[in-house]
Structure formats: structure tokens, C-alpha cells
Amino acid sequence: MGRLYGAEFAEVEEHLLVCEDCQDRLAREDLLRQHVRLGGIALQQSRGRAPWRFPKPVWAAGLAAAALLVYAGIAWRPSSRPSAQPAVIFLQATRGADDPAGAVPARKPFTAVLDLTGLRPFPEYQVEIADAAGNSVFRSSGTPQNNKLPATLPKGLVAGTYYIRVYTPARELLREYPLAVHG
Secondary structure, eight states, rough: OOOOOHHHHHHHHHHHHHHHHHHHHHHHHHHHHHHHHHHHHHHHHHTSSSSSOOOOOHHHHHHHHHHHHHHHHHTTTTTSOOOOOOEEEEEEOSSTOOOOOOEEETOOOOEEEOOOTTTTOOOOOOEEEEETTTTTTEEEEEBBBEEEEEEETTTHHHHHHHEEEEEEOOOOOOEEEEEEEEE
């Protein structure tokens, strides 16, 4: 919602990447906000029609009860459904063995945003994700935006260690990012 910055934002973002309960809760709250927005739009559109009259108390109570039931149905959905939006992780190239790897939950969609700072500019880059044994499990290509290259995996990965590799259009390796997928 644009209220967190710096370390506090990074801490919340990291928690959301691994906590399925919080991911589900955030998805429910987003759905509720969307319904409220759509209701506001419908109300504004109806203002051009006949003047609105206050409903009888019996009707008002019925409408309030219906709204409460709809909200309860949205708020108490089972947490087994997949979240609508993929998780987003930002990966930067750093040096040293103690540098943390990117981490995402297993079998959940995610978008890796790769930092291309310091690389030769190309209109398009190749992206590959390899498992710990070096076997390719995902390939795509993408156009950089503001020195960042997004790569979305709609189905996620199984738990394990992976490496996200960035190549030139001619398949020359430019950079590699470690990625941990937790089950």
C-alpha cells in the first residue's frame, strides 16, 4: 500500500515470500478492497438515475445482513487456493560466500527481478534457471526495463537450490544468481 520503506519494507516482503497464511490473508484483503472499489463505482454511476430514497428499516437490515454474509464468505475462504499474484523477489549480484540467496516458497508462482547493473546493454537477454546439478528447468527471454529484467515462473519450482543465469542473445553467460526454494 506504499506505507513501508527501507529495511521495514524488505522485512515484510521477505516474510510474505515464505508465509502462506499471510499470502492468503493479503489476497483476501485485496479482493475485499476490489469489491469495495467496484461498489463505489456502481454507486457513482447510479447517481445519474432517479433520486435515491432511504430504504425501509426492514430492507436496510436485510441488505446489511447480506453484505455481512458476503464479507464472511470472502474472509473465511480455505487457504488452499493459490494466490492470484506471484511473489516478487529482487536479485542483485554481490560478492562473497556469506551473501544471502533469494528465497521463495516451493510450488508457488514468483517473479524474479534481476539487477543488470554493470552488464553490457542488449535489447533482449536470455534467462535460464538450472537446478543444483546444472540441469535446465526453465528458459525464457526478456527485455530489460530500467536495468532490471523480470522473469516470471507461473507454477514455481520444487524445493531445492537453483541458479538463475542471464545470457546475451548469443547465449554468452553474463551473470548468475543463487535461488533457494523452500518446501
